[in-house]
Amino acid sequence: MPRSTLHRAKRIVVKVGTGTLTDRTGRFDRENCARLAAELADVAKGRRVVLVSSGAVALGAERLGLVKTKGKPWDIPTKQAAAATGQPHLMAAWGDALGRHGKVTAQVLLTADDLASRKRFLNARRTFEKLLEAGAIPVVNENDTVAVDEIKVGDNDTLAGLVAGCVEAELVVMLTDVEGLYDRNPAEHGATLLHDVPRITAEVERIAGGAGSERSVGGMATKVKAARRLAAQGVATALLSGRRAGALAALLAGERIGTVFAPGDERLSSRKGWLAAAAKGKGLIVVDAGARRALVEQGRSLLPSGVRSVLGHFRVGDPVDIAIEAGRPFARGLAGYGAEEVRRIAGLKTSEIERALGYKYLDEIVHRNDLVVLEASRE
Numbered sequence: 001m002p003r004s005t006l007h008r009a010k011r012i013v014v015k016v017g018t019g020t021l022t023d024r025t026g027r028f029d030r031e032n033c034a035r036l037a038a039e040l041a042d043v044a045k046g047r048r049v050v051l052v053s054s055g056a057v058a059l060g061a062e063r064l065g066l067v068k069t070k071g072k073p074w075d076i077p078t079k080q081a082a083a084a085t086g087q088p089h090l091m092a093a094w095g096d097a098l099g100r101h102g103k104v105t106a107q108v109l110l111t112a113d114d115l116a117s118r119k120r121f122l123n124a125r126r127t128f129e130k131l132l133e134a135g136a137i138p139v140v141n142e143n144d145t146v147a148v149d150e151i152k153v154g155d156n157d158t159l160a161g162l163v164a165g166c167v168e169a170e171l172v173v174m175l176t177d178v179e180g181l182y183d184r185n186p187a188e189h190g191a192t193l194l195h196d197v198p199r200i201t202a203e204v205e206r207i208a209g210g211a212g213s214e215r216s217v218g219g220m221a222t223k224v225k226a227a228r229r230l231a232a233q234g235v236a237t238a239l240l241s242g243r244r245a246g247a248l249a250a251l252l253a254g255e256r257i258g259t260v261f262a263p264g265d266e267r268l269s270s271r272k273g274w275l276a277a278a279a280k281g282k283g284l285i286v287v288d289a290g291a292r293r294a295l296v297e298q299g300r301s302l303l304p305s306g307v308r309s310v311l312g313h314f315r316v317g318d319p320v321d322i323a324i325e326a327g328r329p330f331a332r333g334l335a336g337y338g339a340e341e342v343r344r345i346a347g348l349k350t351s352e353i354e355r356a357l358g359y360k361y362l363d364e365i366v367h368r369n370d371l372v373v374l375e376a377s378r379e
């Protein structure tokens with residue numbers, strides 16, 4: 001999807017960062033919210049738009065009168081209390097601003113745990129579908145008040161990527177407080193804006209630094225990581241200034257504005273996209289180098305002969321990670337056998353499965369249709 005074809009995207013996730021909705025002192029910027037709402041309503045004509053909006057913590061902090069001491073981050077309960085306070089005001093602000101343009105808004109609060117569960121992921125997808133069908137703009141945020149470390153996404157750039165998978169968007173636009181990705185931190189002298197990034201290499205990741213203010217989370221690093229995951233699923237990502245009037249329309253008109261990360265050639269099915277981005281492996285299957293080659297280079301299924309050992313407990317149909325000894329998982333798939341069964345057939349030929357178990361479901365431990373190679377392992 002080169003720039004000139006971005007206008008074809010029928011489903012777009014737009015992510016708005018804290019810096020776009022607040023001024024320098026951290027106060028809510030109602031004017032910018034109103035301007036953005038008008039532009040979003042325009043983009044939503046003939047398209048389905050999902051908004052991922054940050055800002056709950058900043059709005060809540062303002063209401064609660066919490067003052068930030070430089071260099072001293074708030075503790076988690078303080079941030080959660082601020083989010084609980086700010087979220088209804090954030091929704092009211094978007095509801096009012098988009099309502100002025102005839103758009104109905106709906107609140108969707110999610111955690112990583114919700115999207116890792118296939119059942120809840122599908123439920124969320126059905127809800128999104130209904131809302132979009134009805135012409136509403138879902139406004140998504142992390143469910144910060146309940147999201148402790150183990151279950152949270154952590155930043156809204158990553159959340160926007162997960163939501164894009166859930167609604168099968170073709171494009172994610174992140175509105176932030178800079179014009180796009182620069183070749184070095186834009187605070188440094190002589191930084192140059194990179195308009196088009198055909199491939200997210202390790203070098204691109206290296207130049208993407210942390211957040212621009214203490215109120216934001218993740219910075220460029222999480223945006224580029226999210227863009228890399230999206231590219232691997234065949235989705236384009238654009239970064240734009242959330243303060244530049246008309247930027248969204250200009251981007252969709254093919255103008256050279258902001259940064260566009262090109263999508264990879266392959267568009268993953270929604271199920272494979274979920275496996276790659278949202279699912280969590282319930283266990284780990286350790287395989288030999290030959291199996292790794294067959295899976296990564298030849299797109300084959302995982303057979304028992306390549307399996308060395310099994311860690312953890314999983315049942316048939318559960319997501320499982322696949323790694324070579326002492327390595328990071330390089331693939332994830334849906335288990336064709338439970339962990340106990342895989343332990344009993346590890347290293348055997350497919351013709352020996354039945355003798356070892358007394359029955360056989362399939363030849364494959366993970367079928368290639370249920371398997372994704374994790375893009376981080378390709379480097």
Ligand SMILES: Nc1ncnc2c1ncn2[C@@H]1O[C@H](COP(=O)(O)OP(=O)(O)O)[C@@H](O)[C@H]1O
Nearest residue numbers: 017018019176182184207209211212216219220
């Ligand atoms: N190479 C880079 N190019 C652009 N911005 C960068 C880069 N490295 C770090 N940043 C920082 O990332 C910030 C944007 O991310 P962030 O502060 O998290 O904003 P948001 O609240 O919109 O998510 C910029 O303000 C900038 O300070």
Ligand SMILES: N[C@@H](CCC(=O)OP(=O)(O)O)C(=O)O
Nearest residue numbers: 018054055056057155156217
């Ligand atoms: N969920 C948080 C925002 C987290 C976040 O990623 O913030 P940002 O870096 O400004 O997009 C909130 O609503 O305040």
